[in-house]
Amino acid sequence: MDSEKLYEIAFQIIVHAGESRSLSSEAMDKAEKYDFEGAKESLDKANEEFLACHQIQTDLLTAEANREKNEINIILIHAQDHLTMAITAMENAKRFMNLYEKLSKMEGK
Template identity: 45%
Template structure:
C-alpha cells in the first residue's frame, strides 16, 4: 500500500473513531437527561461520519474508474471502524429517543 492509500485508510479510522466517540457521548448525555448536549454530540457524530464517508467514497470512485484499490489489513481495519461508527450512531438515536420517552 503506497503512502497515500495508507493515509486514506487512516483518515477513515480517525473520522469513524471520532464519530463513534461522539455517538457514545450522546448516549451518556441522554442518560443524564441532558438532551441538548446529546443532540449536539449526535450532530458532531454525523459531521465526522460524513467526512469518513467522503473518504470512503473517494476509494469507491477510484475503484469504479479502474484504479485498483489494494485491500490489506489497514483498510479492513478502517472499514471495521466505519461499520462500528455507523452502528453507534444508529444506537445513539434509539437510546436518545428512549431516554426522552422515559423522561416524559
C-alpha cells in the same frame, strides 16, 4: 494509488470513524442524564465526523469504479470495520436518545 497513500487514507477513515463513535457514546451519556440538547449536539458532531470518513470511502469507491485499482490491505479492512462501528454507534445513540426522552416524560422530568 501507492501503498503509502492508501495507508494514509485508511488512517483518515479510522480517525474520523473513531471520533464519530466517541461522540455517539457521549450523546448516549448525555441522554442518560436527560441532557437532550447536549446529546443532539454530540450526535450532530458524530454525524459530521461520519460524513467525513464516508466521503473518503466514496472517493475510494469512485476511483475503483473508474478502474483505478487499489491495493487491499489489512489496515484498509480495519478502517472499514471502524466505519461500520461508527454507523452502528450512531444508530444506537439515536435509539437510546428516543428511549431516554420517553422515560423522562414518564418520570415527569
